[in-house]
Amino acid sequence: MLGSGRSANPLGKIALFGDGSGSGSSYIFLFLSFLMMIISAFRPQVFEVVRMTASDNISPVLLFVNKPIHSIVTFVTETTTIAQIQATNDRLEQENQKLRQWYQVALMLESENASLRELLNIKLDPKYEYVTTRVLSDSGNTYAKSLLITSGADDGIGKGQAAISGEGLVGRIIEVGHHTARILLVTDINSRVPVMVEKTTQHAIMAGRNNNNPQLIHLPEDSEIEDGSRIITSGYGSVYPYGLPVGVVFTDNLGNKRVQLYADVSRLLFVRVVNSGENHSIDVP
Amino acid sequence: MSLSAEKIESFLRFCVPYLVILLLFVLNMASLSSSVTGAFEIPFLLSAVYYWSVYRPTLIPVWFVFVLGVVLDLMSGMPVGMSSFVLIFVRLIVTDQRLFLASQSFPAVWIGFVFVCVIANAFQWLFFGLIEGQWTGPLPVLAVIGLGSCIYPFLSAVLYLSHKVLPGLSDHYGVVK
Numbered sequence: 001m002l003g004s005g006r007s008a009n010p011l012g013k014i015a016l017f018g019d020g021s022g023s024g025s026s027y028i029f030l031f032l033s034f035l036m037m038i039i040s041a042f043r044p045q046v047f048e049v050v051r052m053t054a055s056d057n058i059s060p061v062l063l064f065v066n067k068p069i070h071s072i073v074t075f076v077t078e079t080t081t082i083a084q085i086q087a088t089n090d091r092l093e094q095e096n097q098k099l100r101q102w103y104q105v106a107l108m109l110e111s112e113n114a115s116l117r118e119l120l121n122i123k124l125d126p127k128y129e130y131v132t133t134r135v136l137s138d139s140g141n142t143y144a145k146s147l148l149i150t151s152g153a154d155d156g157i158g159k160g161q162a163a164i165s166g167e168g169l170v171g172r173i174i175e176v177g178h179h180t181a182r183i184l185l186v187t188d189i190n191s192r193v194p195v196m197v198e199k200t201t202q203h204a205i206m207a208g209r210n211n212n213n214p215q216l217i218h219l220p221e222d223s224e225i226e227d228g229s230r231i232i233t234s235g236y237g238s239v240y241p242y243g244l245p246v247g248v249v250f251t252d253n254l255g256n257k258r259v260q261l262y263a264d265v266s267r268l269l270f271v272r273v274v275n276s277g278e279n280h281s282i283d284v285p
Numbered sequence: 286m287s288l289s290a291e292k293i294e295s296f297l298r299f300c301v302p303y304l305v306i307l308l309l310f311v312l313n314m315a316s317l318s319s320s321v322t323g324a325f326e327i328p329f330l331l332s333a334v335y336y337w338s339v340y341r342p343t344l345i346p347v348w349f350v351f352v353l354g355v356v357l358d359l360m361s362g363m364p365v366g367m368s369s370f371v372l373i374f375v376r377l378i379v380t381d382q383r384l385f386l387a388s389q390s391f392p393a394v395w396i397g398f399v400f401v402c403v404i405a406n407a408f409q410w411l412f413f414g415l416i417e418g419q420w421t422g423p424l425p426v427l428a429v430i431g432l433g434s435c436i437y438p439f440l441s442a443v444l445y446l447s448h449k450v451l452p453g454l455s456d457h458y459g460v461v462k
Contacts, residue, residue, distance in 0.1 A: 026377045029351045033373060036355070036366030041416045047365045054359040062311070062360070137314055137360065141326040142406075142425045143413045146362040182362060189417050210421045 052177030055148055059136055059180045063150065128241060129275040131155055135268045136180065145188035145210060149271060152177045160239050162274040168245040168262030169193070169233060170271055181273075185265050186214055186246075194236035195246055195259075197229045206231070206246065206259055212266070216249065216257040225249050231259055241274055295452040302337075302344060302447040309333045309440070310353060314361055325425040328433040329440065330357065331405055334372050335398050336444045338379035339386045341451075350376055367412070371405045391441075399434045406430050 040047050133151035151157050153176050163170045163183045171191065175182040186193055191208035195216070202223055204216040219225070229249045235242030247261040309329035330353065337345045354369025361368075379386065379401065386397055406426050414420040 023377060023381070025347045026373055026380075029347045030370060030373050030377065033351065033354065033366040033370035037364050037370055037412075038366075040358075040364035040366055041412075044364070047359070051359045051365070054356065058356070058360060062314070141361055141363070142429055143409065143421060144362040148360070189413075189419055189421065209419075210425070 048175055052152075052175050052180065052182075055175075055180040055182070056152070056177040059148065059150065062148075063134075063136055129156075131157060131273045131275060132270060133157075133273060134270055143189075143210065145185040145191075145208065145265070146171075146174070146182050147185065147265075147268065149181050149183060149273070150179065151273070152179045152181050154178050156275055157181045157273055158275070162233075162240045162244060163271045164244055164274060165263040165265075165268055165271055167264070168247060169240070170263050170265055170268065172239060173273065183271065186261065187212060187265055193240060193246070194234045195231050196234040197225055197249070198232050199229055200225070203234055203236070204257075213250075213252070213258040213260060216259065219257065225257055227251055244274075298450045298452045301450045302444070305443060305447040306330075306333050306345075306353070310357065313357060325428045325432075326361075327436060328402060328405070328429060330354075330368070330372065331375065331402065332398065332433065332437055332440045333444060334376055335379055335401055336441060338376045339383050339394060339397075340448060342376065342380045342383065344451075345376065347373060347376065364416075367409065371408060374408075375401050375405060391438075395434075395437060395441075398437050399430070402430050402433050 036047075131151055133149045133155070136148040136150050149157075149163075157173060157176055159173055159176055161173045163172060169186060171183040171185040171188070173181050174184040184191055186206065186208055187210065188208040189210045191206075191214070193206040193214075194203070195206045196203045202219070202225060204223075205218045206214045207217045208214050216225070216231075227248075227250050231246040231249060233240040233242060233244040233246060245262050247259040247263075249257055250260055252258050309332070313326060313329040334345060334350060350372045351369045354367075354372045355365060357363070357368045358365045379397070382397075386394055389397075406429055410421060410423075410426050
């Protein structure tokens with residue numbers, strides 16, 4: 001015999017559709033969910049306003065609750081042993097030495113570039129502005145690779161703007177609320193980024209595959225891209241600015257050309273949104 | 286104890302399971318990642334819905350499960366309605382079998398959860414594959430099922446503790462023998 005569950009439920013009186021536990025109401029809500037699911041899958045823009053309103057309103061709570069969780073995860077993953085920290089420290093010191101040398105070279109090249117451009121009267125790319133913002137939620141789930149950031153339209157964020165981390169390209173803005181925005185990561189199955197191999201200027205499309213390594217597609221049959229080649233954005237389509245660092249090429253077990261991203265999209269705390277002054281409104285397929 | 290104090294205590298006790306569900310809801314949005322599988326989530330909310338569907342379905346009315354699923358989808362970027370569909374479906378089939386499940390040993394209930402977890406994830410995988418026209422690799426899906434199944438006993442213990450503080454229970458499982 002069933003227990004006295006219902007009598008102990010002080011909220012039972014506000015249950016909609018009868019007591020809210022019967023199979024009749026279950027089928028109604030099941031059908032409603034299915035309907036919403038189909039609409040959302042084929043016309044995601046229908047729920048865009050609701051989605052961003054929810055994000056705007058729930059984000060402060062999420063930010064508060066996520067803080068300790070993020071700290072724990074970061075602590076566990078990054079500081080497992082003292083030896084690891086020591087090794088990281090040594091590696092960073094060596095890197096720093098090299099970077100100092102490169103800094104001097106970069107300064108020299110910058111001034112040389114400026115003077116050469118002045119001589120040739122080249123029309124320069126527009127100067128971009130950056131909005132640095134905190135990541136609110138993690139890098140999505142099994143099927144949807146996106147993340148929420150704590151800046152929105154009020155901060156100058158617009159649809160289609162590219163998002164980068166300190167290391168490289170992360171994704172682009174697909175939904176914008178007043179105080180929050182959603183970034184579609186380059187790892188998402190819906191993501192397509194026009195890229196090029198820096199050395200050979202070979203163009204390709206980088207397609208997300210819902211794992212950590214997007215795939216290069218639409219390559220000519222005779223193309224020979226060496227593993228380890230650097231990939232940057234090509235600027236085609238004007239969504240992603242030209243020259244953003246993306247990652248390096250490697251070949252997987254099946255012979256596909258994949259990209260090892262510079263940015264670790266699973267451990268982002270801050271991102272920079274590239275504001276080119278244009279608003280590229282792109283519908284998510 | 287006065288009547289109002291009793292009422293307040295009852296109300297506070299009644300809030301505990303909902304606070305646990307809220308916590309699991311937030312944890313559900315945090316994702317794990319590995320170089321092999323990419324990002325994936327632990328099905329915390331599915332565990333909670335399964336547990337309460339077995340032991341006390343009146344605590345999670347269908348409309349409540351629906352709202353939880355919709356808000357989860359809105360926040361996580363999934364197609365709206367996907368989580369609510371899965372959660373309501375799980376609630377429907379588990380509630381139907383609850384008399385059987387509630388009288389079983391814990392390992393049997395655990396196996397029941399693994400079964401439900403496989404069905405829920407298989408449905409999502411199939412749905413996304415059909416919609417996108419591309420199939421997500423099986424590894425992240427297996428990671429969700431594996432990790433969710435492994436973590437269920439611990440979650441079940443937490444949910445059991447929140448169950449124990451509920452007022453007006455005749456025994457641990459809300460089932461009068």
